[in-house]
Amino acid sequence: MSFRENLRFVLDSKGILIKELSLKTGISENTLKSYLKESSAEPSISKALLISEALGVSLEFLATGNEKNNSFLRNPTILEINNYLNKFNNADISAVLSMIKALDEKY
Numbered sequence: 001m002s003f004r005e006n007l008r009f010v011l012d013s014k015g016i017l018i019k020e021l022s023l024k025t026g027i028s029e030n031t032l033k034s035y036l037k038e039s040s041a042e043p044s045i046s047k048a049l050l051i052s053e054a055l056g057v058s059l060e061f062l063a064t065g066n067e068k069n070n071s072f073l074r075n076p077t078i079l080e081i082n083n084y085l086n087k088f089n090n091a092d093i094s095a096v097l098s099m100i101k102a103l104d105e106k107y
Contacts, residue, residue, distance in 0.1 A: 001065035003042045007035060010055050010062070015086035024054035 001009070011021065018036075022029045027047055034040045043051065045059075052059045061067040085093060 003048070003062055004036055004038065004040070006062045006065045007051065009065075010057055013082060014055065015082070016055065021051065021054055025050040027051070 010016075011018070018029050018032050021027070022032055025032075025047075027043075027050060031043075031047075032051075035043055042048070048062060049059055052062050055062075058067050085096065088096070
């Protein structure tokens with residue numbers, strides 16, 4: 001997959017908006033949007049590194065889509081759970097975390 005596809009995948013899977021990424025990286029929204037266009041050039045290494053750090057993924061993953069440490073991003077069940085969590089408020093997320101911790105103690 002291309003940088004563009006990997007960037008879109010991570011943004012979607014983590015529920016991060018371009019505006020949020022812009023604030024985290026200092027890269028303008030228009031520049032970030034241009035990276036998502038099919039005919040656009042890829043970012044410089046320094047900008048790609050800022051993006052990877054802000055998203056919590058490696059530069060290798062953004063560039064190639066391959067990395068063992070980011071395999072959780074491809075798990076459909078984890079993605080589905082993440083999509084639900086992105087809709088919850090902090091109190092609901094805390095309740096879910098408490099349930100997960102209780103299940104973990106059970107096993």
